Amino acid sequence: MKSLVIVESPSKSKTIEKYLGKDFEVVSSKGHIRDLATRGKGGLGVDVDNDFDPTYVISKDKKDVVKELKKKAEKVDAVYLATDPDREGEAISWHLADELGLDLNSKNRVVFNEITKEAVLNAFNQPRTIDMDLVKSQETRRILDRIIGFKLSKLLQSKIKSKSAGRVQSVALKLIVDREKEILAFIPEEYWTVEGIFMNQGIEIVTKADKYKGKKLEMKNEADAQKVLDNTTGPFDISKLIRKDRKKQPKMPFITSTLQQEASTRLNFNSKKTMRVAQKLYEGVDLGGETQGLITYMRTDSTRLSHVFVDAVKPYIQETFGKEYVGAYRSGKKNDNAQDAHEAIRPTSIHHTPESVKQYLSNDEYKLYRFIYYRTLASLMSSAVYDSISVTFTQNDYDFNGTGQTLKFDGYLKVYDYENSTDKLIGDLDETKQYSADKIIPEQHFTQPPARYTEARLIKELEELGIGRPSTYAMIMDTIVKRAYVTFEAQSETSRTKVFKPTDQGSLTNDKLQDHFSSIINPNYTSNMESDLDKIAEGDENNIHTLRSFVDKFYPLLDEANEKMEKIEAEKVGELCPECGGELVYRNGRYGKFIACSNYPECKYIRPLAGKERPKPEETGEMCPECGSPLVKRKSRFGTFFVGCSAYPKCKYIQPKEKKESKKESSDEQES
Structure with a gap:
């Protein structure tokens, strides 16, 4: 019997075909094959009045793919659907089955969480039917996003010239705008601290004035700080000295959100890059x-590890590092919004050490794989143990607290070098002796406004609020920047850390949405909607009821906004378009303000503001080895420089920085 296997990604197909053997042909759908149509009432592709009946059409760029899949399906005895193991993958399998005329009662859905021979063969030994509850959940999400996206985007485009709105992206924008308002409204408050420095056996012990007569000490001005200095001029007694072992547990294995957060902080990867490299x-x-x-x-949003993997890792840890390094398996606290559909992100084999596969990976692939490998390994190792000391020096009822620690047993820190572990010595102290402060230093401070969101902070906030899903975070970040609602730039001239800051158009968009749709565009409503989608996936909620409840709430708000939202005309430049004679107006784009024709999209004339012209790329004096055009030095969106062909996009040649850099990564950087 000859069987056809359909996967999403072309790069998977050859690998899986090798595992399955000559009786299987593995081909790719290249992702989604169809989507909601843009016809019908409101161009939604959804009949809202008839139980939200959707109309699907094959995507233009997938017509040849579907035609070829149909031909192949007719020539085989069985068709297996091996799309990704999540709701979106389940929906793609259903779309494929529907287009190919496959029996939905047939066990033709194959799911594996890792692309290894053992995992793939095990999956084909236990195929199942398509899970229609998962499909309904994904379909409901898509319909919700279509209704909100089309209706709100059309409204905003006509009223305030904003490009789009969305169920999740608009909540992310709200978080950024609200944070900016907090920063602008922030009034700094003065406070003081007093630091006491004691010398012990040549070791400097740094302490801080913490309490007076057992109560928390507050110093709001210089006079308060001076009072502490005036009353602590003599020798101090040790009123408390505690020495104990302090354990530091390893962190749980990565889930999508924590991988994106930590890769941003530790590797300086943005979320889009992290997911692209992880996909490879x-x-x-x-x-x-x-x-x-x-x-x-x-x-994935689960920190769970399979027992098979855990059972393989424990003897590896014992043989490699010693029995004392083997830790207890912890499944972690389950997030209320976690789907727990599959495992945490982990290496498929603990024996594929980063060092052993480094020669086969690009630099970025190696960095990310090493991060994932040692995070997983560390999670199954024993805790680090510190000899911890806390001391309180007291005089005239003023307590100065200091702490120290030395690493007693490294535990998981043996392999996980992504955390700083520094000894802070205090030395041996005698509770019967008095100690004089070498220095007592008052210092003035001012409270700081809340920090703007970095990509890592925003992902963490969205996750904690239950907004979005692991697969959507990178897209959310990308969309709000592309729509010119926010900028993503260094927080200061001396810092490489990038933060989100709303543009004027982003703030206007958020304000108008909150004026008219605050009951829907808010974290609580969006989080509750995610919970409803989860219930649909589990078969505990009716998808039509969820959609009807939303529309009954949303449509009256939309009607009112159409009537009452003020229409803001674009600011006129005072010149006529040289191409069509229409009025020139100011527009906001991804790179700031520019001038465009008011007759867009009929007339596409644009020009930069005076003094805002983008500098021409600097020629290197070399010629492109592929097309012969001059090579130029360009700046990527990450702020780094690279040398590429001046004929881009016709020629996508990039001069390699190092031999290991993959061609795909190079073209991605040019496109940025």
Whole structure:
């Protein structure tokens, strides 16, 4: 019997075909094959009045793909659907089954969490039917996003010239705008601290004035601080000295959000890059003739590890580091919004050490794989143990507290070098003796406004609020920047840390949405909607009821906004368009303000503001080895420089920085 297997990604197909053998042909759908139509009432592709009946059309760029899949399906005895192991993958399988005329009662859905021979063969030994509850959940999400996106975007475009709105992106924008308002409204308050420095056996012990007569000490001005200085001029007694072992547990394995957060902080990868590199590690790497996925599926919100993997890692830790380094398995606290559909992001084999596969990976792939590998390994190792000391020096009822620690047992820190572990010595102290302060230093401070969101902070906030899903975070960040609602730039001239800051158009968009749709565009409503989608996936909620409840709330708000939202005309430049004679107006774009024709999209004339012209790329004096055009030095969106062809996008040549850099990564950087 000849069987056809359909996966999403072309890069997976050859690897999986090798595992399955000659009786299987593995082909790719190249992602989604169809989407909601843009016809019908309101161009939604959804009949709102008839139980939200959707109309799907094959995407233009997938017509040849579907035609070829149909031909192949007719020639085989069985068709298996092996799309990604999440709701979106389940929906893609259903779309494929529907277009190919497959029996939905047939066990033709195959799910695996890692692309290894053992995992793939096990999955094909236990196929199942398509889970229609998962499909309904994903379909409901898509319909919700279509209704909100189309209706709100049309409203905003006509009223305030904003480009789009969305169920989740608009809540992310609200968080950024609200934070900016907090910063602007912030009034700094003065406070003081007093630091006491004691010398002990040549060791400097730094302490801080913490309490007076057992109560928390507050110093709001210089006079308060001076009072502490005036009353602590003599020797101090040790009123408290506690020495104990302090354990530091390893962090849990990565889930999608924590991987994106930590990769941003530790590796300086943005979320889009993190997911792109992780996708490559998941889909498979050629390890000297054998292609294998190095990590499990990277879209997950579960910290769970399979017992098979845990049972393989424990003896590895014992043999490599010693019995005392083996830790207890912790499943972690389950998030209320977590789907727990599959495992945490982990290496597929603990024996594929980063060092052993480094030669097969690009620099970025190696960095991310090493991060994932040692985070997982560390999570199954024993805690680090510190010899912790806390001391309180007291005089005239003023307590100065200091702490110290020395690493007693490294535990998981043996392998996880992404955390700083520094000894802070105090030395041996005698509770019967008095100690004089070498220095007592008052210092003035001012309270600081809340920090703007970095990408890592925003992802963490969205996750904690239950907004969005692991697969959506990178897209949310990308969308709000592309729509010119926010900028993503260094927080200061001396800092490399990038933060989100709303543009004028972003603030206007948020304000108008909150004026008219605050009951829907808010964290609580969006989080509750995610919970409803989860219930649909579990078969505990009716999808039509969820959609009807939303529309009954949303449509009256939309009607009112159409009537009452003020229409803001674009600011006129005072010149006529040289191409069509229409009025020139100021517009906001991804790179700031520019001048455009008011007759857009009929007339596409644009020009930069005076003094805002983008500098021409600097020629290097070399010629492109692929097309012969001059090579130029360009700046990427990450602020780094690279040399590429001046004929881009016709020629996408980039001069490699190092031999390991993959061609795909190079073209991605040019496109940015």
